Amino acid sequence: MTDASVVAVGTPQSFRQQVARAVEMGPDEVGWVQSATAAEELLLNAYQPIDVLVLSPEVKEPDALGLAEFVGRQAPGTAMVLVRDHTWNGLLPAAMRAGIRDVVDMTQGTEELRDAVERAIVWAGNLRSVNVAATNGQPLTRGRILSVFSSKGGTGKTFLTSNLATAISEVTGQDTAVVDLDIDMGDVFTYFGREPTATIQDLMELGEGAERARIKQIGVQLSEHLWGFGAPPDPAAEAPAGEAIGKFLRALRNEFGWVVVDASVDYSDSALVCFDLSDAICLVTGLDVVGVKHLSKSLDTLLTIGLPRERFRVVLNRADSKVGLDASDVERVMKINVDAMIPSSRLVPTSLNKGRPVVLDEPNSEVAQAVRQLAVRFAGQAEMVAAGEAGIDTSNKKKRKRFARN
Ligand SMILES: Nc1ncnc2c1ncn2[C@@H]1O[C@H](COP(=O)(O)OP(=O)(O)O)[C@@H](O)[C@H]1O
Ligand SMILES: [Mg+2]
DSSP: OOOOOEEEESSOTHHHHHHHHHTTOOTTTEEEESSHHHHHHHHHHOSSOOOEEEEOTTSOHHHHHHHHHHHHHHOTTOEEEEEESSOOSSHHHHHHHTTOOEEEEGGGOSHHHHHHHHHHHHHHHHHHHHHHHHHTTOOOOSOEEEEEEOSSTTSSHHHHHHHHHHHHHHHHOOOEEEEEOOTTTOOTGGGGTOOOOOOHHHHHHTTTTOOHHHHHHHSEEEETTEEEEOOOOOTTSOOOOHHHHHHHHHHHHHHOSEEEEEOOSSOOHHHHHHHHHOSEEEEEEOSSHHHHHHHHHHHHHHHHTTOOGGGEEEEEESTTOOSSOOHHHHHHHHTSOEEEEEOOOTHHHHHHHHTSOHHHHSTTSHHHHHHHHHHHHHHHHHHHHHHHHHSSOHHHHHHHHHHOOO
């Protein structure tokens, strides 16, 4: 199935066969060591990086967490999957915090194990390709993925996605993709007065090694440096698997300097893959109590599954509404700084009706300037990271990479 290096950890030795069968590899292609400590030795001495460690139910939970900590320090590119033969009590959040990618309940059959190991292989491979580029001393050429999320409709997620993407393409002069992953309710194209022409299948095929020229053909060119990717909303369509979304987004970021995604409003596989791949995630909320509570809860959920806090940006939309809440209330509830405040403006619905993003239609308006400022900040942060990667200060580089999960 793959040339990834997968190692089963823990007794009985037959666990190795079990893992091999689940991931459709030969029994000799999966490595085996007996314990967490043996796995640590192996990581220190391996002359080839190990992609995935799969821990058997025999490995005790404290040992598994200890190994996870070791992996975080010594081999941050190795993914860990923990297999249990009973339902765990409160283990999942601790495991996720320790950097374990997945906890699989074996009583549910082997399919879950296969999926978990496959996801871990994809993750490790992805991280490795980033690291290889960095250790060659070349600045990364891959684009940055920004996703925009809101746990509730009508907060301005699509408004922000389309205008932020437009502003970034203008500010940086780099080719930018704007992606509609809100499969049921997508309306990114409406903000540009256009219609998507591709199907979901067309889009997903781009992740399967499509020619680079094909990528821009499938996209709809929206302005000089901006291409849109989406399909007509179809509530009946089956949502693509997370893995397919991951490949699609990676294909886009190889082609574009920036990929700005209107993420779906749930925690589907595809949304989680999108967050895993994102360099930054904008959480959008209005200034109403329900909206802020919703978003605060989403943030907690996303932190619990292991996304690093520094990846999040909080954007207050219609931030001047007179509703009794202000930015400091939001900061208190969400325990995170507010990164941008976008005023309410009649120009937003007007520009939507015209099918022209407000950052192009009314560039001097307050609302356009607020979005552009956010774009400038993203562009500035990217430049700083790129400078760090090209520089010689490897201590910083290592630190940063440890926290980069994608
Ligand atoms: N800053 C704003 N000022 C005025 N109207 C806004 C603003 N942001 C969004 N809107 C309006 O709110 C509605 C919902 O925005 P939209 O981005 O489509 O929501 P969703 O979060 O569901 O994607 C739209 O009609 C849009 O014009
Ligand atoms: Mg929307």
